[in-house]
Amino acid sequence: MCGIVCTFNIKIPKEQLRPQLLKMSKKLRHRGPDWSGIFSCDSAILAHERLAIVDPASGKQPLFSKDGKLVLAVNGEIYNHREICKQYEQSYEFLTQSDCEVIMALYRDKGAGFLEDLNGIFAFALYDIEKDIFLIGRDHIGIIPLYQGWDSDGAYYVASELKALEGYCNKIEEFLPGHYYFSPDEKVTRWYARDWMEYENVKDNDSDVDALRIAMEEAVQRQLMSDVPYGVLLSGGLDSSIISAIAKKFAAKRVETDNREDAWWPQLHSFAIGLKDSPDLAAARKVATHIGSIHHEIEYTIQEGLDAIRDVIYHIETYDVTTVRASTPMYLIARFIKSMGVKMVLSGEGADEIFGGYLYFHKAPNAEEFHKETVRKLSKLHQYDCLRANKSLASWGVEGRVPFLDKEFLDVAMRINPTAKMAGNGKIEKHILRQAFADCLPAEVAWRQKEQFSDGVGYNWIDTLKEIAGHKVT
Numbered sequence: 001m002c003g004i005v006c007t008f009n010i011k012i013p014k015e016q017l018r019p020q021l022l023k024m025s026k027k028l029r030h031r032g033p034d035w036s037g038i039f040s041c042d043s044a045i046l047a048h049e050r051l052a053i054v055d056p057a058s059g060k061q062p063l064f065s066k067d068g069k070l071v072l073a074v075n076g077e078i079y080n081h082r083e084i085c086k087q088y089e090q091s092y093e094f095l096t097q098s099d100c101e102v103i104m105a106l107y108r109d110k111g112a113g114f115l116e117d118l119n120g121i122f123a124f125a126l127y128d129i130e131k132d133i134f135l136i137g138r139d140h141i142g143i144i145p146l147y148q149g150w151d152s153d154g155a156y157y158v159a160s161e162l163k164a165l166e167g168y169c170n171k172i173e174e175f176l177p178g179h180y181y182f183s184p185d186e187k188v189t190r191w192y193a194r195d196w197m198e199y200e201n202v203k204d205n206d207s208d209v210d211a212l213r214i215a216m217e218e219a220v221q222r223q224l225m226s227d228v229p230y231g232v233l234l235s236g237g238l239d240s241s242i243i244s245a246i247a248k249k250f251a252a253k254r255v256e257t258d259n260r261e262d263a264w265w266p267q268l269h270s271f272a273i274g275l276k277d278s279p280d281l282a283a284a285r286k287v288a289t290h291i292g293s294i295h296h297e298i299e300y301t302i303q304e305g306l307d308a309i310r311d312v313i314y315h316i317e318t319y320d321v322t323t324v325r326a327s328t329p330m331y332l333i334a335r336f337i338k339s340m341g342v343k344m345v346l347s348g349e350g351a352d353e354i355f356g357g358y359l360y361f362h363k364a365p366n367a368e369e370f371h372k373e374t375v376r377k378l379s380k381l382h383q384y385d386c387l388r389a390n391k392s393l394a395s396w397g398v399e400g401r402v403p404f405l406d407k408e409f410l411d412v413a414m415r416i417n418p419t420a421k422m423a424g425n426g427k428i429e430k431h432i433l434r435q436a437f438a439d440c441l442p443a444e445v446a447w448r449q450k451e452q453f454s455d456g457v458g459y460n461w462i463d464t465l466k467e468i469a470g471h472k473v474t
Contacts (some may be wrong), residue, residue, distance in 0.1 A: 070128055290442050
């Protein structure tokens with residue numbers, strides 16, 4: 001997981017501003033400890049902190065077009081980059097094997113209107129040197145964080161985390177998911193919109209369990225793209241267990257070669273964390289044994305969690321109680337994962353929002369209200385679960401990928417008739433998802449009721465935080 005900080009519309013000499021951008025970028029080095037790069041000219045500066053996942057040898061950033069007229073800084077992964085490369089192999093000369101270089105090929109062909117062509121997780125800044133214009137874009141759900149700011153001189157900034165802009169910008173706000181800003185237009189434009197966002201467009205649809213399963217397997221397989229060791233976060237809940245089982249199915253072959261070659265790291269490693277005797281650890285152990293992953297189990301104490309909270313808040317940049325509560329064990333496990341030499345993990349965020357997994361969804365009065373709430377929850381994910389997963393893992397230089405939020409999978413899952421997702425009449429929450437993958441998991445896991453991540457790691461963790469907050473917060 002990389003970090004970017006860029007500035008445009010510079011009003012002071014670049015020689016004065018470049019040292020400042022280096023200081024700002026250094027605040028993001030935990031996100032990308034493998035390489036630091038910077039480009040500067042009279043109108044723009046782009047700085048990048050790299051976590052090398054794809055093409056470690058030649059993919060350092062910022063990236064440049066062969067003619068040197070385009071420069072690009074990206075935090076993210078483009079899962080369909082090989083298909084895009086084939087599309088442009090006759091008209092654009094690629095200089096690296098980086099998955100992100102296709103952004104420049106698309107821009108040169110289509111201008112700013114290409115983001116729908118991308119399937120991935122990303123936040124990027126592209127500068128067109130010849131025309132002195134720039135393009136900022138963020139992925140469909142906001143899996144990758146991005147913020148924008150303005151300084152007192154009128155210069156415009158974007159950065160992967162708030163801390164890079166703090167102290168330099170007098171106005172800072174989030175750059176919205178599913179949007180782009182193209183400087184000649186002088187406005188932010190929404191590029192991600194779907195028919196399934198309206199109930200009327202899904203209420204009469206079928207509910208194809210087989211199509212759901214195929215789409216999920218394809219999403220996981222796409223996201224196994226990696227030139228470095230990877231693993232899975234396995235809480236023992238339904239969502240992470242499904243991701244882990246599918247990843248194990250495809251781990252032996254290299255997705256980059258259409259499964260023709262053996263994987264460089266064919267043994268799948270799974271990671272679980274919890275307090276001693278927590279329900280998550282026990283369930284994760286069962287799943288790991290069932291699928292045959294090399295399993296790593298981390299126990300932490302309540303005191304270790306409390307000791308980490310100050311650092312957790314620094315990294316996730318929010319005081320939201322639920323987010324802090326769930327981020328702390330994820331922050332702790334990220335440190336262990338990094339110590340194992342693993343740079344990327346798959347995680348199960350998004351399934352509860354898509355399939356109505358939270359227990360309050362049982363109270364939905366009808367299918368229309370149920371569907372509207374799933375759409376609303378997805379639209380807010382960038383403020384909570386996506387933020388938690390990305391920043392908790394990135395604090396130790398680990399990239400998190402979330403197959404349930406894959407753009408193509410979302411189109412399949414969110415077009416399912418909402419009545420098929422609703423609990424009741426003898427059906428447990430997320431029944432259709434359980435049905436699709438019941439044969440891949442132990443029965444006691446496939447039909448295990450939902451536990452929130454921070455609940456599953458151990459109920460004492462929540463009780464202790466509530467008690468401390470009660471004493472310290474008035």
